[in-house]
Amino acid sequence: MIDGTIARSAPRGRVFLVGAGPGDPELLTLRAHRLLTTARVVAYDELVGPEILALVSPDAERIAVGRRRGTCPDAPSIHPAVLERALAGLDVVRLKGGDPMIFGRGGEEAAELAALHVPFEVVPGISAALGAAASTGIPLTHRDAASSVTFATAHLRAQDERTGEGSSLANRVPAEGTLVLYMGLSTLRETARGLVEAGRPLETPACVVSHATLPDQRVVVADLATIADAVERAALPTPALVIVGEVVTRRVVPTQQQVAPLTGTGGGPAPVRKVQRG
Template identity: 45%
Template sequence: MTSVGTVYLVGSGPGDPELMTVKARRLIDEADVVLHDKLPGPEILGLIPEDRREDVGKRAGGEWTPQEYTNKRLVELAREGKTVVRLKGGDPFVFGRGGEEMEHLAANEIPFEVVPGITSPIGGPGVAGIPVTHRDHTSSVSFVTGHEDPTKEESAVDWQALADTGGTIVVLMGVGKLPQYTQALLDAGKDPETPVALIERATWPDMRVATGTLESIVDVRDEAGIEPPAITVIGGVAATREKVVEFLANQTGEWDGEGEEE
């Protein structure tokens, strides 16, 4: 009788392979099958032989794998006795639906383990020179999804409350709906001159950053052609980048401003 395999819910970090944990890399190398999202990035996915990986990713407005299929596939593979890595960008439990998969595995009595990863709403802004908290700007930060369940009758995000807190707001998967939530924050009374940064493909070799204000960022997005995957950072911390980007460019030779829109 075939013994049941183990499923590992693994966070790959924001995309740079060197930002993966040692455990994540080991499990990827040892897995019989890796079910991956789109977000781990080409360099990380390139580490996995094609015959050991399955794409179950989702992309706004593009290819889409139903979550029900992914849940079913995890159980099927484990019951075949395989060691399975469910590889996600960032951390499995930060808008990664890892919680749903964990519950499904438990309900089907499939052994599993969670392997945390560097979450993109912290790591992404960081590599772009933007701290999500700063003593001079804010002592709080809120993570918000810009792509809620389309079956919801109304948004669960209280933009008025977020505007009232005065803290940093980091929006994931929100490039397409940028006009809606920036307007919601303006309607809630947030200062139109609030700094905003868009970070596309954070930590990937082709990372780009575009900056503006709450009032101008939609035009900046359009002019720069910023596309998913991207992170939106709203708040005074977004302006910190201006103070460090030139120094970091001179220090590393990597921040040459290419693709930069100010």
Template identity: 40%
Template structure:
């Protein structure tokens, strides 16, 4: 890496905080958090992880749907400016920095500015959430491929998902709660069976986690009636029929019987 010459040398460390559970941090990530001069963190980073370094300065750059505390370009500028002041800046991200974490953009900004940086990967939300619900993302009998997609980035209409979901495949959708109806319509229009199992895992690996299972055609309705909120991942594929997710269709049938 190129070290800057105009002042004390700082650095940026892009750290994956994992899906929530502090025990799922890597040892290297834990060490970086403890050694940080400044932590710049996303809103999805669990407070218990931030509590590991209670006296370290922090800046939140939390994002939510259609509302960003700080634009990405401003975050890049912040990381570079603080590193140029000689600080060890830990950019702490939920999940893994390079899976829908914009870590690539921040790494490119550091390269362009001549700022030393390193990357510490984390357990992704997909892997952590699926494991917590005992859903295998691959299974020799039903799935030999996995795809990660974003449910709102760039708009669904611009994304070509043809062939990514269906028999023998697993699709994991990030940021899809608000667009679940459109996601189901898009997949069914691409030829995925309306009866394809899906699982929705809310707050994966955290104490308040819950996992629900239904069919693709019921995805949007289930999210609405169960009050599912982000952060959540949606797993589409035959693997979703496995594991410990609660059967939301069975629950709905019980309600219908009680009201009959």
């Protein structure tokens, strides 16, 4: 535990809570890319892939936090090494899969940094749900299928599991609309059963997306009655997202094509064409 008086009197660096996006390095924000390529210290989760870490300067210190979402529910909000560097006056990029504020503990870490008077900034990233929707062609909302979407986690904190508080997923999510479950692969069978018991039809479409946006992405489509068996047969690896709802039937698989850079004849930016009116 770091004493608050010491923390306030020490020179402090900034901590950047940066979203690494769903996996594909081309889906990083410009802000995230700039911070990664110039950072002196980068602390990263296990979910951050080697393609993104390759952008980090070879002179930067890399700290493998080793935390996957849901695997360390009672761990401290901020890794001690991150606080140590920041309180020593170093800027630190705290790199997280997806978006820091969507099941990335960004809120908890921001609160702890604020309490210790450590300046911080949140840099949003494309959440895994949005990446999976784009890469599979499943619209999370659709005028003819769903007017709402709910993001939920299938994992609870250990305290909630012991007390039973909020343990029923069906009690935590709406009975209608699209449902996107993070960290839901290991409890998929129980989740599907609970949703059916809560009123969703057995034939409700369901999809599991593994390694969304990456070259080894895999997709299994079924319904609530059969999705657990289908995923088990496919032996999908984590991380994976579960999408439940009628929008799954509206899937339009994106055309895989290589897009050439927009360049002019001289290799620079393409010239702007003036359109003559009238």
